[in-house]
Amino acid sequence: GDSVTQMEGPVTLSEEAFLTINCTYTATGYPSLFWYVQYPGEGLQLLLKATKADDKGSNKGFEATYRKETTSFHLEKGSVQVSDSAVYFCALKDNTDKLIFGTGTRLQVFP
Amino acid sequence: SAVISQKPSRDICQRGTSLTIQCQVDSQVTMMFWYRQQPGQSLTLIATANQGSEATYESGFVIDKFPISRPNLTFSTLTVSNMSPEDSSIYLCSVESGARSGELFFGEGSRLTVL
Numbered sequence: 123g124d125s126v127t128q129m130e131g132p133v134t135l136s137e138e139a140f141l142t143i144n145c146t147y148t149a150t151g152y153p154s155l156f157w158y159v160q161y162p163g164e165g166l167q168l169l170l171k172a173t174k175a176d177d178k179g180s181n182k183g184f185e186a187t188y189r190k191e192t193t194s195f196h197l198e199k200g201s202v203q204v205s206d207s208a209v210y211f212c213a214l215k216d217n218t219d220k221l222i223f224g225t226g227t228r229l230q231v232f233p
Numbered sequence: 234s235a236v237i238s239q240k241p242s243r244d245i246c247q248r249g250t251s252l253t254i255q256c257q258v259d260s261q262v263t264m265m266f267w268y269r270q271q272p273g274q275s276l277t278l279i280a281t282a283n284q285g286s287e288a289t290y291e292s293g294f295v296i297d298k299f300p301i302s303r304p305n306l307t308f309s310t311l312t313v314s315n316m317s318p319e320d321s322s323i324y325l326c327s328v329e330s331g332a333r334s335g336e337l338f339f340g341e342g343s344r345l346t347v348l
Contacts, residue, residue, distance in 0.1 A: 126275070154294065154335050165339035166276075167326070211276070215335035220291075223276040 124149045128224035131209075135202055135231050143197040143227045145186075145212035153214040155179075155188055155195040156221070160209045169197075169210070173191045202231045235260050235328050237340035245346045251314045254343045256326030261306035266337065267299070270323040279324075282309045316347045 129144040147153065157169040157179070170179030175190035184199045195212060212224040236259040246252050256265065267279040278290040280301055286303040302310045313320050323342040330336040 156335060158337075163287075163341070165341040166337070167339070168330075168336050174336065213335075219335070220278055221276075221335055221337060225273070225275045 124153065124214060124222050126212050126214055126222055126224035128210075128212050128227050131226075131228040133227060133229045135229070137204055137231055137233050138201045139231075141197070141199040141202045141206075141229065143210055143212075143229070145195045145197065145224060147193050147195065147212075147214050149214055149216060151194075151217045152190075153216055155186070156213040156215070157184070157186055157195070157197050158211040158213060158223075160211070160226075162208070166211065203228070204231045204233055207231045235262065235330070235338040237326055237328065237338055239324075239326050239343050241339035241343055242341060242345075243344040245348060246316050248317055251312055252316065252345060253310050253312045254324050254326070256309045256311070256340055258307045258328055262328040263306070264329060265303065265309045266327045266329075267301065267309075268325040268327060268339075269273055270325060270342070272321070276325065279311070291317055313347045315343065316345075318347045321345060321347045 125148045127146050154173045156171045158166045159169045160166045170181040171189035172179040178187045186197045209226045209228045211226045237255045240255045245297040263284045268276045270276045278279045278291050279294045280290045282288045282301045282303040300312045323344050325342045326340040
């Protein structure tokens, strides 16, 4: 079945460092791809999405590009802030319209 | 956007007991989703709850263990029955922002610990 694989955390960075969180997927069709974020003490919220190959989703300085050839949707940010500390979940919407989530990657940013 | 409130936010339960989690949405929605997040694992969909009909359960989840109610378009409950330590998880309620969009709004979750 369809699945999502994320890099394990925690990812620990200093403020203003470059961030990459890897996400790859396995799907039989052409899924939509998502990144969700969960800040401490809050519920999950959508960060960005891409619905077809080569689409780039972006929000709050984060970007991810839908790469069909490598079945990837890596999350990047050029300069992280302490306030970006959170757990990040990669997800896909399969052909039954269900969301399948990765295991989440915890990001810790230190001043 | 939708604001989702869940109760309780956390609880410690004894083995063999049952607990009901409530989910309240600030707007009317057709479908509500219940997820489970076990320690160190991804979110897993338990069931989809439509108002006026029985919930649709995913593989591995059954109504006897996780009965769901959906009495109106803004409210749902999930009961975890006859709990065991393996049921210790975060249970999350969510709704979709638009039909088939895949964009979900989540509650803060209910963290259950079963002793």
